[in-house]
Amino acid sequence: MNDDYLWDGSGEPDVDVSHLEALLGRYRSAAPMSNFRRVAVMRPRRRWPLAVAAAALIVVAVLGVLRIYTPPNRWRATESSGAAIVPHSILRAGDVVRTGAQGSVRLESPGVGTLDIGANTTVQLIESRRNRHRLALAAGTIHAKTTSMPGVFVIDTPRARAIDLGCEYTLTVSPGGGGALRVLSGWVDLTHGYQQSLVPQGASALMTADGELTVPVFDDAAPRFRAAVRDFARTHDLATIVSLSRRRDALTLLNLFRLTTSEESVILFDRLNQLVPAPALISREAVRDWRPAVTELWWRPIIQATGLIAIKKKKGMFDGL
């Protein structure tokens, strides 16, 4: 049989095929074409690239968060430059951070603040707990800026302990163990044994190599006044101090009582009384036998008179101030 007609309709028509064509043609697709333009508008766009991009973003974000996340009670080295040795990016107790001549490291703790470690500095993390973050500055310079509660952040130096009272300060320790504290905001409680020097914003105090703490002195005081205060334990040059003291220096004078003799205490009382009148309960004669409690009530009016901000205190801390 010739299949040409079945194949392409050519040649002589096959009777059966042509009959079936006529018979079955009624079933040919009769439906009109859909409005594909409307469908095209409604069709969902390919979303997987968006999903992949979103997933990638999430991964990057999570990794980023993990990279920058620091547990609240831990210290993370977030920046460093020059020669610097940082044992772990998140420091562990006992870790020692060292910097070279051009080195610097920034440590951050969410619960405390930032600690910038300057050149030629050695700092060891002693402990980091919720209510106590203690580091040891063996040598060099640190700059701390804290937001933690008073008493939480502590820096030990070979000759003194600096207790943060909510502030910003710079602390330097020389190779001999002495050093200097300069407070930029708030207060720092500098202690060594029975000695204490409460250093306010704008003031400095020194730690001598033999363990003496100088009283705080404002950085804008007269140079001779500052020198006399610095050397008072050795020179007792009270005359210079009295003559050059300003009202703002009342805090320095108040701190000097712990270093003065009985006779010097009376002189100091007179000058301080001129600058900020003593409370009624503090007598001229009482300071001859000075103890901290004798002048304790003078702190508040002096702080108020000199425009200093009050010390942030935890309960039981510096009662009476």
Added chain:
Amino acid sequence: MSVRNDADLVLAAQAGDVASFEILYARYAPVVHSILLGRLSPADADDVTQNVFITALTKLESLREPAAFAGWIARTARNAAEDHRRRMMATAEIDAEIDAALATRGTQSEDAEAARALQAIRDLPEAYRETLMLRLVEGMSGPEISARTGLTPGSVRVNLHRGMQMLRGALGGSAV
């Protein structure tokens, strides 16, 4: 003016050119319809043909190989037919629809003869069934069937010849 091949049309349609998709529809609607008509009632075949192309348009971006559109749309049609059949109750229902459809399309005797012929084609093996549907229902030539289905001309010719042979046998002398 040259005829655009399927791959070009698919790429254009994937980029949002609906006119290209309409050309694809014109090319492949008979193929889809014949596949469906081999499995569903004529009325359903018409409806599902539209659904197949709507589905195809919405999923066109998932077609990784544009040149494979013919096979892809055929598979889509077969799957759609199966889905539809699962939803519909039974062959009896389809037959009833065929009868109803026939009543509106011609004389009673022609309707019955056409229904018998259609059922005879449905009963053929799939390869013969679809090829004969395209030839006898959609009116496509062998070369056109080859071009639309991707089958070689030789295969189409064999399918047509053997399918027609079986169809003649199935219908006997009465209808053909």
